[in-house]
Structures are given as structure tokens and as C-alpha cells.
Amino acid sequence: MNLNIKAEQEHTYDAIVVGSGISGGWAAKELCEKGLKTLVLERGRNVEHIKDYPTATMAPWEFKYRGWHSREMKEKHPIQSRCYAFEEATQHFWVNDVENPYNEIKPFNWLRGYHVGGRSLMWGKQCYRWSDLDFEANAKDGHGVDWPIRYKDVAPWYTYVESFVGISGQAEGLPQLPDGVFLPPMEMNCVEKHVAARIKEKYKDRIMTIGRAAHLTKGLHDRGPCQYRNMCARGCPFTGYFSSNGATLPAAAKTGNMTLRPYSIVLDVIYDEKTQKAKGVRIMDAETKQTMEYFAKIIFLNASTLGTAAILLNSVSSRFPTGLGNDSDQVGRNLMDHHFGVGAGGIMEGFEDKYFFGRRPNGIYIPRFRNTNASTKRDDYVRGFGYQGGASRGRGNGSEGIGIALKESQSEASGEWSMWIGAWGEHLPYEDNTVRLNKDKKDKYGLPTLDIDCSFRDNELAMRKDMLDSAKEMLESAGLKNVGGSDDMPPPGHCIHEMGTARMGRDPKTSVLNGWNQMHAVKNVFITDGACMASSACQNPSITYMALTARATDYAVKELKKQNI
Known part of the structure; x- marks a missing residue:
């Protein structure tokens, strides 16, 4: 027998990180800075910061379709093109739906990008800490399983990641929305300030x-500041917002400990029956379709909620016939996303002599005020929601003459001020909201596709009525006229906040991970992307993924040094 010992040595690292998005970038940074030789595997192409943002500085007239969706774009991206951030200028950052199929058992918009940096290049950048109102919710109302952690466990790690990311925001002293480490806040415009003052006068709760956003209002760590162009989804040549490409991956590379391998589709995690640990991963090269194996002492799965679930379900062995670490039968279950697309808008009279400067890539935030205490408790639903939105005023009416006359009409503010607020609501962790492998329907690589069976239920529907009514009531109380509301209710996935599928918990019989994001059954595998979440809260989740990742990597390296894993 010929043993290729050298080849295995060349494919062996201290740690492997699967995925290079928001959580994967943080895992890479932390592991590399702690001295571990780390292999970062990304299934898509490489994207180098600044160099690979081809449309970042293009003007509207430089685009063939002036920013509109062409027929070809819609044919290749029938699902991705539903996203607000998908346009002619950003289409290269979104997957080709025809080449990356999945199966909607119930309607589900799986919005994604396969490239280095993942969705950290296109995300909304809203960053809100969770509180114990969120971490204790499952235990108190009986939905899902109790989180094995509380706010005090994550708070120092929120501080740690915020100090590096750079979060602009305003401290408010709210127990349900803890303050963080903030850069100077972006400024609300005159109408938003007026509405904020009226809401404060009218409501005690x-x-x-x-908004608290990962936009640098002043330079930080040789990045930024934000230039208020509001073209973030193209990639920022000023590094004005946080992305893996602009922040964590460069920090990891600076150590000399990172090896980044794009075009690497992770097929499964290799389980060693003798050691009862994972010894590595098997990949397929996306360009050559060649398979190969890589080995490490620690594995971090950060392939996204659905991507990580697919890898786990495909990682079968005699010990784990239904997927790696799936003793509890919870892998692929409890899929969540925030429900949104409901809110209200109206016209604000006055302020004709006012306008705003720049294109602020951020809006306002109204934190959760339902079911926060006994006085705000509702009888028709549990959990709660928050609002995002903003006020604006147009320029010109687009019909006054041609040439110089038209330009002059567009240079002056005209028309009325308007404001819209939309709600983001919590989705409960339903065990039968699932993702499963479909081995009968394969993708172009010959790999199983995913069956996604996820829906919103009665609790979310009851909450949406309050979301709509409360939005209208607040705007009317603030003095807006002609207030109207709408509820379009896109399907799950559309909010791009997928969570669940490999949840944390206290009991190995009902969860996949412990309080350190460590697999109950396979101690050297950690999951810190959205798959780990045991509930969804109503806040944008990315800053929580970052904090949990930093916390888990710290624990993993300490356990490795103690030879416990």
C-alpha cells in the first residue's frame, strides 16, 4: 500500500473555517490572531477588497439599462431579483438561481451570494444587541428550547466586536435594547427629529x-469614514462600512496564518469513529469538480443557516446516519426568518424651507415596545417587533423643460415631505419549519438540493395586525396627514435573516450545540452562523453572530490548549 503522507500533511491545518461571510470572517480573524494556521474555505469566487468592486464608482448613465432589471437578469435571477439590493450594479454579487436551484415546499426566497465575503458585502448593516428579554423568551413562554446563555454571557463580546466593527448610534438607556460601543450617530433629518419628539411626548413606552449601523461616521482602524453615497451593495472603495473583505479577512491575512481557498464547495465533515471527533472536511473544487480532503483540529461551520444545515445533513456515518451531530433530530429544524413588509406612511406638512444633505445609508429605529413588561403585555400574541424607516423629500418634478431648465428644476427641493415606517417581527421557532436534502433532485455538481418547508403562523399573523395599526397610529399622532398602511407579507427568507437549523440548547436531546456553540456530540466542531440560533428576536441578527463567534473562538482555542478537544 502506498500512503501519500506528504499530501495529507500539506492539507493539514490547526483550524478550518467553512464560509467567509460575516461570521466566517470573524472566525478566521480570531483563530489566526490566536496563532492557529487556519484554512478558510469559500464555495464561490474570490473577491478582493476594492479591486473587485467594478461598479462602485459608476454613474447611472454608465449602465446599459440605467439600473433597471433586464430580461436576462430576471431570467438568471428570478428569486435574487426580488431583493431590494439586487440591481444592474450589484447583480454580480448574487447567485444565478438557474445554476443554484432549491425546492420550495412552501414559498421561500433564498437570497444569497457565493463569493469571498458572502452577504457581508450586501447586508443592511443594522446592528442591535439582544437583551435578556430575548434570551429568556423561550423559557418564559415555552416556545423552542431555553437558550443556554444570557445577556451577561454575550455582553463583553458585543463590546469586543463593536470596537472593531465600528457601530454608529445613539445611546438610549433602554433595557430591551442595550447600548453598545458607538461612534457618533448619523443625524436624523428635520422631519424625523420632529416625529421623534412627538412620539416621545405621546408615548411613555x-x-x-x-439606526445603529455598521457605518463609520469617523475613521476607524484605517477604514472609512462613510461618504454618504448610499451605494453600499456595490462594495465600498472607502471601506465606510463593515465587511469581511474590508475588515476581518485582511486582519486574518495580516497574521500570516490564513490560507484562503475560494471555489471550494464543502461536501461533508469527516468523522473519525475512533477519536469521536471530526478530523476534517471533504470538498469539491467548483471549477474542476475534483474532490479532496483537508484536516484540522478545530472546525468552524459558517456556511450560512441553510448552507451549514446542508453540510451537516450530508455528513453521514455509522455513528451519525442522519447527519453529523444529529442525535436530537434537530438538524434542519426550527428554521426562522423575520417577517416584515408591513407598515405605514404619510405626508408631513410644513418644512418647505428644509432639505437634507447627502444620501444617508441608514434610517430611524423604533425599538420593541410590546410584551416587554406586564404593562405592555398582549393577549393575542407573544414576542414583539421594531420599526425601521425614514423621512425624505424629492427634488424637482421631472417635467419642467429640457436642458438647463430641467437641470435647474432638479437642483431644488420641491413637493412634500413624506415618511414611512415598516416593522420587523419575531418568528417563533417551529420544529416543523425544516430544511431537508433532496437526493432525487441534484444541482449541476451532482449534489442534493434542499427542500425548504417554512411558513409564518398564527402568532406572526396576529402580530402583523398590531404592526400595521401601531404604525398608522404613531404617524397620525406625530402629525402626518393622509396616513395609509399596507401589508404585503413576503414569504420567509425574504428578510435574509435565516436562523435556526442547528440550535443551541442546554439538553443534547433537544439541541445540537451547547452554550459555547460547540456540538454536543462532536466536541471539535463549532457553529456560529445563523444556524446556531434558538430564537429569532426581532432585531437584525448579524452583530449577535459576530459576538457569538468571537466568544466561541476564544473558548475553542483555550480548550484546544488544555487538550480537551
Whole structure:
């Protein structure tokens, strides 16, 4: 027998990180900075910061379709093109739906990008800490399983990641929305300030503040500041917002400990029956379709909620016939996403002599005010929601003459101020909201596709009525006229906040991970992307993924040094 010992040595690292998005980038940074030789595997192409943002500085007239969706774009991206951030200028960052199929058992918009940096290049950048209102919710109302952690466990790690990311925002002292480490806040415009003041006067249980966003209002760590162009989804040549490409991956590379391998589709995690640990991963090269194996002492799965679930379900062995670490039968279950697409808008009279400067890539935030205490408890639903939105005023009416006359009409503010607020609501962890492998329907690589069976239920529907009514009531109380509301209710997935599928928990019989994001059954595998979440809260989740990742990597390296894993 010929043993290729050298080849295995060349494919052996201290740690492997699967995925290079928001959580994968943080895992890479932390592991590399702690001295571990780390292999970062990304299934898509490489994207180098700044160099590979081809449309970042293009003007509208430089685009063939002036920013509109062409027929070809819609044919290749029938699902991705539903996203607000998908346009002619950003289409190269979104997957080709025809080449990346999945199966909607119930309607589900799987919005994604396969490239280095993942969705950290296109994300909305809203960053809100969770509180114990969120971490204790499952235990208190009986939905899902109790989180094995509380706010005090994550709070120092929120501080740690915020100090590196750079979060602009305003401290408000709210127990349900803990303050963080903030850069100077972006400024609300005159109408938003007026509405915020009216809400504060009218309601004792709610406020309106500027959004807390991963936009640098002043330079930080040789990045930024934000230039208020509001073209973030193209990639930022000023590094004005946080992305893996602009922040964590360069930090990891700076150590000399990172090896980044794009075009690497992770097929499964290799389980060693003798050691009862994972010894590595098997990949397929996306360009050559050649398979190969890589080995490491620690594996971090950060392939996204659905991507990580697919890898686990495909990682079968005699010990784990239904998927790696799936003793509890919870892998692929409890899929969640925030429900949104409901809110209200109206016209604000006055302020004709006011306008705003720049294109602020951020809006306002109204934190959760339902079911926060006994006085705000509802009888028709559990959990809660928050609002995002903003006020604006147009320029010109687009019909006054041609040439110089038209340009002059567009240079002046005209028309009325308007404002819209939309709600983001919590989705409960239903065990039968699932993702499963479909081995009968394969993709172009010959790999199983995913069956996604996920829906919103009665609790979400009851909450949406309150979301709509409360939005209208607040705007009317603030003095807006002609207030109207709408509820379009896109399907799950559309909010791009997928969570669940490999949840944390206290009991190995009902969860996949422990309080350190460590697999109960396979101690050297950690999951810190959205798959780990035991509930969804109503806040944008990315800053929580980052904090959990930093916390888990710290624990993993300490356990490795103690030879416990």
C-alpha cells in the first residue's frame, strides 16, 4: 500500500473555517490572531477588497439599462431579483438561481451570494444587541428550547466586536435594547427629529432613534469614514462600512496564518469513529469538480443557516446516519426568518424651507415596545417587533423643460415631505419549519438540493395586525396627514435573516450545540452562523453572530490548549 503522507500533511491545518461571510470572517480573524494556521474555505469566487468592486464608482448613465432589471437578469435571477439590493450594479454579487436551484415546499426566497465575503458585502448593516428579554423568551413562554446563555454571557463580546466593527448610534438607556460601543450617530433629518419628539411626548413606552449601523461616521482602524453615497451593495472603495473583505479577512491575512481557498464547495465533515471527533472536511473544487480532503483540529461551520444545515445533513456515518451531530433530530429544524413588509406612511406638512444633505445609508429605529413588561403585555400574541424607516423629500418634478431648465428644476427641493415606517417581527421557532436534502433532485455538481418547508403562523399573523395599526397610529399622532398602511407579507427568507437549523440548547436531546456553540456530540466542531440560533428576536441578527463567534473562538482555542478537544 502506498500512503501519500506528504499530501495529507500539506492539507493539514490547526483550524478550518467553512464560509467567509460575516461570521466566517470573524472566525478566521480570531483563530489566526490566536496563532492557529487556519484554512478558510469559500464555495464561490474570490473577491478582493476594492479591486473587485467594478461598479462602485459608476454613474447611472454608465449602465446599459440605467439600473433597471433586464430580461436576462430576471431570467438568471428570478428569486435574487426580488431583493431590494439586487440591481444592474450589484447583480454580480448574487447567485444565478438557474445554476443554484432549491425546492420550495412552501414559498421561500433564498437570497444569497457565493463569493469571498458572502452577504457581508450586501447586508443592511443594522446592528442591535439582544437583551435578556430575548434570551429568556423561550423559557418564559415555552416556545423552542431555553437558550443556554444570557445577556451577561454575550455582553463583553458585543463590546469586543463593536470596537472593531465600528457601530454608529445613539445611546438610549433602554433595557430591551442595550447600548453598545458607538461612534457618533448619523443625524436624523428635520422631519424625523420632529416625529421623534412627538412620539416621545405621546408615548411613555417607546422612542424613535437613529439606526445603529455598521457605518463609520469617523475613521476607524484605517477604514472609512462613510461618504454618504448610499451605494453600499456595490462594495465600498472607502471601506465606510463593515465587511469581511474590508475588515476581518485582511486582519486574518495580516497574521500570516490564513490560507484562503475560494471555489471550494464543502461536501461533508469527516468523522473519525475512533477519536469521536471530526478530523476534517471533504470538498469539491467548483471549477474542476475534483474532490479532496483537508484536516484540522478545530472546525468552524459558517456556511450560512441553510448552507451549514446542508453540510451537516450530508455528513453521514455509522455513528451519525442522519447527519453529523444529529442525535436530537434537530438538524434542519426550527428554521426562522423575520417577517416584515408591513407598515405605514404619510405626508408631513410644513418644512418647505428644509432639505437634507447627502444620501444617508441608514434610517430611524423604533425599538420593541410590546410584551416587554406586564404593562405592555398582549393577549393575542407573544414576542414583539421594531420599526425601521425614514423621512425624505424629492427634488424637482421631472417635467419642467429640457436642458438647463430641467437641470435647474432638479437642483431644488420641491413637493412634500413624506415618511414611512415598516416593522420587523419575531418568528417563533417551529420544529416543523425544516430544511431537508433532496437526493432525487441534484444541482449541476451532482449534489442534493434542499427542500425548504417554512411558513409564518398564527402568532406572526396576529402580530402583523398590531404592526400595521401601531404604525398608522404613531404617524397620525406625530402629525402626518393622509396616513395609509399596507401589508404585503413576503414569504420567509425574504428578510435574509435565516436562523435556526442547528440550535443551541442546554439538553443534547433537544439541541445540537451547547452554550459555547460547540456540538454536543462532536466536541471539535463549532457553529456560529445563523444556524446556531434558538430564537429569532426581532432585531437584525448579524452583530449577535459576530459576538457569538468571537466568544466561541476564544473558548475553542483555550480548550484546544488544555487538550480537551
